[in-house]
Amino acid sequence: MCQKNYDVVVCGGGVAGISAAIAAARQGMKTALIEKQCLLGGLATSGLIYIYLPLCDGYGNQVLKGISEEMIRRCVEYGPFDVPESWGGPEGGNPGISGKRFQCCFSPAGFTLTLDKMLQEAGVDLWLDSMIIDAETNGRDLRSVTVANASGQVKVEAKCFVDATGSAYVVQIAGGKVFRHENFLTPWVVENSENPEWFQIDGSLHVRCEGAIKDEFKYQNSDNGKQVTGFVRKSWEMLRKRYDVLSEEKRKKNYPVHLPAMPQLRKIGRINALYTLDEPTQKIRFEDSIGLIPDWRKASEPWDTPYRSLIPADLNNLLAAGRCMGTAGEAWEVYRVIPVAAYTGEVAGLAASIAVKDGVTPADIDFKKLKSKLPGTGEKA
Ligand SMILES: Cc1cc2nc3c(=O)[nH]c(=O)nc-3n(C[C@H](O)[C@H](O)[C@H](O)COP(=O)(O)OP(=O)(O)OC[C@H]3O[C@@H](n4cnc5c(N)ncnc54)[C@H](O)[C@@H]3O)c2cc1C
Numbered sequence: 001m002c003q004k005n006y007d008v009v010v011c012g013g014g015v016a017g018i019s020a021a022i023a024a025a026r027q028g029m030k031t032a033l034i035e036k037q038c039l040l041g042g043l044a045t046s047g048l049i050y051i052y053l054p055l056c057d058g059y060g061n062q063v064l065k066g067i068s069e070e071m072i073r074r075c076v077e078y079g080p081f082d083v084p085e086s087w088g089g090p091e092g093g094n095p096g097i098s099g100k101r102f103q104c105c106f107s108p109a110g111f112t113l114t115l116d117k118m119l120q121e122a123g124v125d126l127w128l129d130s131m132i133i134d135a136e137t138n139g140r141d142l143r144s145v146t147v148a149n150a151s152g153q154v155k156v157e158a159k160c161f162v163d164a165t166g167s168a169y170v171v172q173i174a175g176g177k178v179f180r181h182e183n184f185l186t187p188w189v190v191e192n193s194e195n196p197e198w199f200q201i202d203g204s205l206h207v208r209c210e211g212a213i214k215d216e217f218k219y220q221n222s223d224n225g226k227q228v229t230g231f232v233r234k235s236w237e238m239l240r241k242r243y244d245v246l247s248e249e250k251r252k253k254n255y256p257v258h259l260p261a262m263p264q265l266r267k268i269g270r271i272n273a274l275y276t277l278d279e280p281t282q283k284i285r286f287e288d289s290i291g292l293i294p295d296w297r298k299a300s301e302p303w304d305t306p307y308r309s310l311i312p313a314d315l316n317n318l319l320a321a322g323r324c325m326g327t328a329g330e331a332w333e334v335y336r337v338i339p340v341a342a343y344t345g346e347v348a349g350l351a352a353s354i355a356v357k358d359g360v361t362p363a364d365i366d367f368k369k370l371k372s373k374l375p376g377t378g379e380k381a
Helices: 015-026 067-074 108-122 169-173 225-244 329-335 338-358 367-373
Strands: 002-011 031-034 125-127 131-138 141-149 152-163 178-180 188-192 205-209 255-258 269-271 289-293 303-306 318-320
Touching (some): 015 338, 169 318, 225 255
Parallel strands (some): 031 125, 152 318
16 A cells, blocks of 8 residues: 655644644644645535634624634635624624624635635645545554545654544544434525525525424434435425425526535534533633634633644544534533634644654643644634
């Protein structure tokens, strides 16, 4: 089997993985980003998500900085939306499209084009159409992942890995513990319609959310391939019901243009972290704090985040970032969204590069070194 070597290998090209790879490459690491699809952005683009949720606390204060901020400022590069000029008034606003917080809509396809430019600028070696299918460990140490692509199977070794697969898939195949969650359906579709009810990409195309969550479609598991297939097909069924009632004449003007290419599962799997965030942490300050996180659901004090929530308790040479990091309960809901995934990705990429430079595991890095590199959070805008 062909073999490749890197300092840092980031698994999964969603916003968390892209951010991790950029952060590691900017630290001079020879970095690879491995993604099974031929798009970048993960759920944020392939799932037809289009709201970059807020970086502020809803009272006019900036919370997130770094690559998370770079991404929101650049995500509208290929149109058609605007990044807010200010950080939002004290009234906060709802996290909807017209909310007053520092958030904005983006075109999923345009965002992919921008993310690719960011990776190129940082010098990341990008592997698209490359699925991680196996992991090799030596005791607790993750040594390599096996990737299947047009070249066949390739063994990819690294001194440190980041699992940003959105489901903790690498942790799972490396033998680590993964916790799963149930999901409910809200299928989104890009459609052409005379009567747009949702957000407009241009005069005709818009994204529509089939919002009604019917009881029969509530809370599906995604513990195996069959359940995921069932989940996706149920979302198609819901969408079909919408078009089936239209007359033939109407269907000439109202029709689906693009379906999500990733299952719209909000919470799939999370690692068994050294510290699992599950309760609100607004009143806590962790000694190993990697920064504050805004609650996208309401204007409120931000949440504090321990570095330990990115480290699997049962594996070395590996960090997790994005929606598969160590969060449960209410915290999973707060941490799973795009700006937070980008932020935790950046922290994981920085921590991985320190671990590689110092020849230690992520759990054993000198935390002061990481702290000095963090982009900073929680200041007045
Ligand atoms: C219906 C719905 C609506 C949402 N709305 C919003 C919203 O409006 N705003 C917002 O901010 N957030 C929203 N979210 C949440 C947000 O989109 C995601 O949680 C976030 O984008 C997750 O980013 P991530 O990088 O952690 O994971 P992902 O986006 O899941 O990225 C993981 C990547 O890893 C790749 N991968 C997985 N396994 C492998 C493998 N074996 N080999 C190679 N690659 C692999 C995947 O293809 C994917 O690209 C929504 C989610 C859903 C489901």
